[in-house]
Amino acid sequence: MSDCLFCKIVAGDIPSTKVYEDGNVYAFRDINPQAPTHILVVPKTHVASLDDVTAENSALAARCLEAIPKIAAAEGLANGYRVISNVGDDAGQTVRHLHFHILGGRPMGERLV
Numbered sequence: 001m002s003d004c005l006f007c008k009i010v011a012g013d014i015p016s017t018k019v020y021e022d023g024n025v026y027a028f029r030d031i032n033p034q035a036p037t038h039i040l041v042v043p044k045t046h047v048a049s050l051d052d053v054t055a056e057n058s059a060l061a062a063r064c065l066e067a068i069p070k071i072a073a074a075e076g077l078a079n080g081y082r083v084i085s086n087v088g089d090d091a092g093q094t095v096r097h098l099h100f101h102i103l104g105g106r107p108m109g110e111r112l113v
């Protein structure tokens with residue numbers, strides 16, 4: 001998607017601080033971190049959100065999930081971390097390219113769930 005911010009980041013057209021990359025997944029530091037460690041994990045192929053995951057494309061999301069424990073270990077998040085994926089307007093999704101926030105490095109405090 002030529003007008004998608006995270007597609008541009010994956011393509012290297014917009015700079016980012018990469019923390020992990022494989023054939024299917026790209027992960028980089030959030031520009032506005034909400035915790036000492038705040039990383040965004042995205043599929044290299046455009047999917048708008050979890051609401052668009054289907055039997056045909058769920059492997060893209062699965063590759064992201066497989067990357068998360070590797071990234072967490074590399075970041076030293078042995079004491080735990082939170083994973084969030086905002087979907088749509090009510091969740092406050094601002095970038096319409098599927099992404100998983102990894103938040104850690106401090107107790108996450110007040111709980112949403």
Ligand code: 5GP
Nearest residue numbers: 016017028029030031032086092093094095
């Ligand atoms: P959402 O609100 O859609 O769940 O999360 C989007 C996230 O992308 C936000 O946490 C925001 O700080 C981050 N973000 C927005 N633009 C950029 C950017 O250009 N670079 C990086 N690294 N993060 C961004």
Ligand code: ZN
Nearest residue numbers: 004007046097
């Ligand atoms: Zn995209």
